[in-house]
Amino acid sequence: MNKLLEYLKNSKILEFIDNLEVPAYIVSKDRIIVFWNKAAQSLTGYSQEEVTGKPCAQQVLNHVDRTGIPVCSTELCPLYQAIKNGISVQVPVAVYGLTKNGSRKPFSISGIPIKYNGETIGAIEFFNDAERMDSDMSVAIKIQQAFVPESTEKIEFFYKPSFGLGGDMIYYNPPWVGIIDISGHGIAAALVGMLLRTIFDIVLSFDPPLSGVPLLIENELGKYQLEGLYFTAIFGRLEDDVFKFLDIAHPSPINISKKEILITNNIPPIGFGLSDSYDESVINTHNLQDGNLLLYTDGVSEMKTKRGMLTAEGLASIVDKSDDLTMIYLKVLKERTSPLQEDDVTMVLLRG
16 A cells, blocks of 8 residues: 555646546555545535544445445456556446445446556546436336236246346247257347347248248348357247257256256357257257256356356256245355356256
């Protein structure tokens, strides 16, 4: 901290930052606040005297995400990332900071490392009122959530994105059902999800053979020239108790009644131009009389645990035939080491 204070004292940076109209504060390498500008005081109500010398994670703004999970005490903290990696970091969504009057306000925040002779000696955080952005995001989240199907006695759906808006998608238009994982996260992936839903509706309106769906989707998607976009999926037709499906480079389904991972025929992800005119040999079949079938995205199987990633094998070991999706999610949370859900979690349970 002494090196940081000496550097700040000998430069004109404090005067410059104090006169900025953007709220900002400076922390040492251990994230103790050493400077708080006038705009930060105006936005939060805290004076410089009230906050300097205190840890930003414990005493002052106490940033949390939309679900109430602390950001400051995790690796999502932009100051932590800026100091650790020596690069500028921006949180892609609004976080909620505590103001002096006890209310929380949505802020957009970014962290920038402060370096001296190549060494990171502290960081500065810029933050601003994100009320408009948060309002727009809330509407977008409601719209996306409205497309999550209602569960029935035979089929259950679970959708919990990591940052409000997600890149996972559930498609349900009986007899068609699928779980789709779109590359990327956040707003862009959510918009692609809406586009994909429309493309699926168009393609499936002609009632094509299941094996022909990937090439048809690929051709439609190619019209939009979305370079680098691709998706994986489990997708098929559910008729009575028989689920005939394609495994499009996706995590393998699990028969939770028998705690077994299905061995499936795989085809390439859609979006790379690799889809072909497949024959029926690519189709997988599961009779739900042989057990309830769990479909899930890699936000579940790749969740970090003390033993590494959870994996499909780890998931199969903790599920039970009587579990609903909420119970499975809670079991997965018990295995997780990170306080954060780092990827979208989407599941579909087919019951016999």
